[in-house]
Amino acid sequence: MSTVHTDIVTPAGKVYEGDVHMVCVRSKDGELGILPNHLPIVAPLEIALVRLKHEDEKIVDYVAVHGGFIQVSRKSITILSEAAELKADIDVARAKKAKAEAEEQLSTLHETSQGYEEARLKLKRSELRLSTAAIDDSIPEA
Numbered sequence: 001m002s003t004v005h006t007d008i009v010t011p012a013g014k015v016y017e018g019d020v021h022m023v024c025v026r027s028k029d030g031e032l033g034i035l036p037n038h039l040p041i042v043a044p045l046e047i048a049l050v051r052l053k054h055e056d057e058k059i060v061d062y063v064a065v066h067g068g069f070i071q072v073s074r075k076s077i078t079i080l081s082e083a084a085e086l087k088a089d090i091d092v093a094r095a096k097k098a099k100a101e102a103e104e105q106l107s108t109l110h111e112t113s114q115g116y117e118e119a120r121l122k123l124k125r126s127e128l129r130l131s132t133a134a135i136d137d138s139i140p141e142a
Contacts, residue, residue, distance in 0.1 A: 002021070002036040002037070002059075003019035003020055003021055003036060003055060004019065004020060004021075004023070004034075004035070004036040004037075004075065004076060005017075005018075005019050005075065005077070006018060006019070006020050006023055006037075006052060006076070006077040006078075006079075007076070007077070007079070008050070008063055008065065008079040008081065008084050009078065009079070009080055009081075010080075010081055010082060010083055010084050011082065012050075012083075015063065015084045015085070016052065016061065016063055016084075016086065017085060018029055018052070018061070020052045020053060020054055020061075021035070021036070021053050021054055021055045021057070022034065022035050022051075022052075022053040022107045023050065023051070023052055023053075023070075023077050023081065024050065024051040024052075024053070024084055025043075025045055025050050025070055025079070026045065026046045026048035026049075026064070026084045027043040027044060027045055027046065027050070027070065028043070028044045028045070029043065030047060032070070034070075034077060036071055036074075037074050038072050038074070038077075039069075039072075039074075040072055040073050040074065040131075041070075041072045042069060042070070042071050042072070043069065043070050044067075044068075044069055045065060045067055045068050045069060045070055045079070046067065046082070047065070047066050047067050047121070047124050048065065048128065049062060049063070049064060049065070049128065049132055050062070050063045050064075050065045060137060061086070061087070062086070062087040062132050062135055062137065063084050063085065063086055063087070063132075064084065064085045064087070064125075064129050064132040065079060065081045065083075065084045066081055066082055066083040066084060066125050067081060067082065068080045068081030068082060068084075069081075078115055083093070084128070085129065085132075087132050087133060087135060087137070090129045090130075090132060090133040091129075091132050092129075092130065092136045095126045095129035095130050095133065096126075096130065098122060098125070098126040098129075099126035099127060099130065101122070101124060102119050102120075102122040102123035102126060103123060105119035105122075106119050106120065106123060108119075117120065
């Protein structure tokens with residue numbers, strides 16, 4: 001199998017750097033699975049999980065990516081996002097608190113109210129963090 005160099009970058013710095021066999025993302029147009037030597041593309045991303053599959057397909061890195069763009073060339077993949085967190089770096093207690101706050105805000109707002117969209121995105125980001133942190137990535141013994 002071959003690999004492609006992949007970076008996930010935020011304004012705060014590089015969140016991920018490595019060579020992987022496949023990158024799975026959710027773009028605004030749907031799911032993308034990108035392998036080495038993929039045709040060049042640029043696509044906007046949803047707030048969603050990014051899966052980085054290694055040559056040993058039992059090893060997968062998970063990153064909660066809060067929108068942004070993916071840029072693919074034949075030799076590299078770069079994801080640019082305002083925020084992204086490796087599964088291991090997610091603060092579950094903070095995410096639960098943010099989810100509860102967002103739900104409280106949304107319960108008092110109408111879809112047309114000022115602040116509704118911001119609260120909806122806060123809820124979506126916190127749910128992504130929690131679902132990413134909950135992934136069981138342990139390798140079963142043979």
